[in-house]
Amino acid sequence: MELIQRGLARFITTGEPQWEMFDEDVEIYDHDTPDQGVYRGHAGVASWLEEWGAAWAAWSIEPEEFIDAGDSVVVFVRMETQGRGSGVEVERRDAQVWQLRGGKVVRGDYYNDRQQALKSVGLEE
Numbered sequence: 001m002e003l004i005q006r007g008l009a010r011f012i013t014t015g016e017p018q019w020e021m022f023d024e025d026v027e028i029y030d031h032d033t034p035d036q037g038v039y040r041g042h043a044g045v046a047s048w049l050e051e052w053g054a055a056w057a058a059w060s061i062e063p064e065e066f067i068d069a070g071d072s073v074v075v076f077v078r079m080e081t082q083g084r085g086s087g088v089e090v091e092r093r094d095a096q097v098w099q100l101r102g103g104k105v106v107r108g109d110y111y112n113d114r115q116q117a118l119k120s121v122g123l124e125e
Helices: 002-014 041-054 114-120
Strands: 022-030 038-040 056-069 072-083 089-101 104-111
Touching (some): 002 072, 002 089, 022 041, 072 114
Parallel strands (some): 022 104
Antiparallel strands (some): 072 089, 089 104
């Protein structure tokens, strides 16, 4: 869980991922925009973050809760954004699931539904 906490803190502070925490073959699934498909490897993580960031003129993410789910960590976050083109401000509560193996992130799942995130790791609220 500490790896995920440190990595998220770095991203929030710098806007850059902590690359050494990701396995070379990491896979990212964004369930908020499933038509984008899977992002693979470090280049995939970079593409996912670039595409995500391109939509926002401004953003902030605040972790609200970290849940140890065995080989995964569930993170509930509060996100505030302002649309790049529209200027519309949005506040929402999303969830991330980070699966770990050998001390590295091997899979990341982003959900705009906290129940879906919990269900994906066999937990229910």
